[in-house]
């Protein structure tokens with residue numbers, strides 16, 4: 001029996017506006033009472049968080065942010081701290097997304113500091129890892145994933161503690177926004193490898209409990225095949241999370 005609840009999470013990236021965001025939340029909230037086996041989360045841009053929190057009301061949709069700074073406060077123009085995210089009602093934060101790593105030069109070491117800060121605050125991190133096409137074609141996928149896990153989760157390793165609520169997201173860079181989804185078999189192979197890494201570095205209990213999401217062109221047409229795999233616990237969705245119909249169909253993947 002799978003002890004892990006499925007999670008469908010929408011990463012809105014730098015899209016939508018407050019009106020559209022509230023409309024989208026209203027559409028999702030309207031079907032939340034039919035969904036009892038799937039957790040739902042949205043990660044809007046910072047400016048929309050208070051309005052989205054209000055629209056979520058008591059519907060049970062989880063609220064996450066897309067990034068945060070590792071410091072609690074200070075002279076860091078343009079940055080947002082984890083405390084500020086909690087202040088507007090976030091319970092989760094995406095860290096180490098490949099767009100942050102690639103475009104904003106976020107290293108594993110920075111991701112590690114952010115994970116630590118989130119943990120201190122009690123924010124649940126959704127930590128992203130994944131290889132580029134070049135790395136995959138060079139046969140380096142496992143090596144890259146292992147390196148990202150070792151270095152981004154260094155603080156967990158040092159403390160020998162990985163809260164089971166921690167969420168990992170395997171997002172092959174070549175599948176993000178390209179329409180080229182990893183096959184369920186390709187994704188399962190990496191998810192299994194990630195779970196084994198957690199077992200080897202922590203313990204089997206933690207490995208059995210943590211959720212590992214797949215991200216990269218996830219959509220209603222391919223979600224069932226992905227979710228049928230034993231180590232795929234949900235999806236981190238970009239493009240298909242921006243409109244009510246596809247996102248709701250993703251949430252309803254079991255029907």
Ligand code: 13P
Pocket residue numbers: 011097171175176177178179215216217218236237238239240
């Ligand atoms: P797409 O679903 O648009 O490929 O984006 C995936 C992603 O990056 C989610 O974090």
